[in-house]
Amino acid sequence: MVHAEASTFAEGLSKKQVYEQVLGQAQALFDGQRNWVCNLANASSLLYHAYHSLPSPSNAVNWAGFYVLDPKNPKQLILGPFHGQVACQTIAIGRGVCGTAVEKKTTQLVEDVERFPGHIACDGASKSEVVVPIFQDGRVVAIIDVDCAELSGFTVEDQVALEHVAELIAKSCDF
């Protein structure tokens, strides 16, 4: 049985250790369960609490969650499970940081969202962002989206770790 403590992260861990715990706990949480809503709901909780256990700027993460391809309109993303303040329901492929990650099929690591062409300001508090595509059979089915209220909230270390989380989600969930 799942226990809430799975998303409790000890103080003083390194970012590497925290991401290792995220991956390990996510793997345990997904075991025997392929429902994407259920798994992404728990994954957004894990990620949000992970960042908040780390020092600045990670503890300034103000949104951690997912968008998935809209089953009713393949030209847009639709909001999935997340932790943070309410968010845009849909995002056109190619628009903003999320839409660009889908169109270009690559992670977008954005140190200052104000300088990103076509940035969608869902939340004026967000200053930096990382968006990682989740691939199944070479196609983007969803994205991980994490926003930070500080500039340069994410580094290549975050990118690489979130790409591992995306791979785990891709092989663990039916979208």
Added chain:
Amino acid sequence: MVHAEASTFAEGLSKKQVYEQVLGQAQALFDGQRNWVCNLANASSLLYHAYHSLPSPSNAVNWAGFYVLDPKNPKQLILGPFHGQVACQTIAIGRGVCGTAVEKKTTQLVEDVERFPGHIACDGASKSEVVVPIFQDGRVVAIIDVDCAELSGFTVEDQVALEHVAELIAKSCDF
């Protein structure tokens, strides 16, 4: 366009005013969008932030979210969008506070979860709970579940307000 400020609640509002804002914002957020995952993701954010704007015991809410009927197994609920620590993936109909709300088709207002027969201790921190069924065509399709880390965290005022939220969700979402 949705703005994150929709889930910002001013300090000093009464519980009645906060629930009015939840209902108003939820209605605005659901407008033109019937995807249940998208809508419940935003609703869990609204509810969580609403409780945290209120004085004790409401600000001790440690989980606010949803379970839905498992499309793969109608004898159980499966985790939907939420805010809080990671949670049980599935709950058998009839088990615990959530399963009982579905089986009895009535709201469960529980002042002390330890005294509820068959309580599922997903999170040892949760002391009280309210679970409200969401009906479509007389059938429970989902539940709102809110946990509080204090005893007697919820009153009939919460029950009635959450039943209004459940009605709005029922008429606004395709499950």
